[in-house]
Amino acid sequence: MKKLILFMTMFCFMSVAHAKVTYKNSVLNESQLNTIKGLLYDMSHSEEATNEANKEQTQKLLPYLSKSIVWLMNRHNSSKTYRLESARNKEAKLIINVVVTILDVIRGNYPGFPAEKALGHWTDIGSRVSAEYKTNPKQTVWKLELKPEDSKTQNLVFKHEAEIVEVF
Numbered sequence: 405m406k407k408l409i410l411f412m413t414m415f416c417f418m419s420v421a422h423a424k425v426t427y428k429n430s431v432l433n434e435s436q437l438n439t440i441k442g443l444l445y446d447m448s449h450s451e452e453a454t455n456e457a458n459k460e461q462t463q464k465l466l467p468y469l470s471k472s473i474v475w476l477m478n479r480h481n482s483s484k485t486y487r488l489e490s491a492r493n494k495e496a497k498l499i500i501n502v503v504v505t506i507l508d509v510i511r512g513n514y515p516g517f518p519a520e521k522a523l524g525h526w527t528d529i530g531s532r533v534s535a536e537y538k539t540n541p542k543q544t545v546w547k548l549e550l551k552p553e554d555s556k557t558q559n560l561v562f563k564h565e566a567e568i569v570e571v572f
Contacts, residue, residue: 445550470548
């Protein structure tokens with residue numbers, strides 16, 4: 405519930421002073437961008453999207469999803485401020501639809517759908533989404549993948565030296 409309240413608060417009360425990408429005068433911060441990326445990834449890698457009936461259609465969408473994520477992150481990393489509502493390209497329209505979907509989830513417009521759990525999941529996987537999209541006259545190169553989770557034990561430090569014990 406805390407994540408849900410935090411997410412809603414961030415959408416409602418953010419100032420535009422250090423804005424990169426905004427939606428309805430609210431700044432999209434790193435966590436919200438991760439949620440957007442996570443939902444896009446989840447949509448293309450869910451059981452329904454990858455089953456035999458939908459697999460071909462999903463494969464056709466992957467470059468577009470990758471391009472949309474790259475478009476969004478390029479705007480976020482720019483020094484300019486971008487209003488999503490002002491953009492007219494397909495990528496911006498997709499991102500707006502994803503934001504509206506996330507807001508609908510937060511508002512409870514999908515009864516029985518676990519909003520808090522979904523937002524946490526999307527934010528977590530979104531932080532690990534890696535997307536690339538490059539095009540030149542000869543080919544288009546794209547990538548949409550999920551980086552592995554960071555090890556939770558890699559930074560453990562043993563505070564005591566090991567003792568040598570003789571066993572008889």
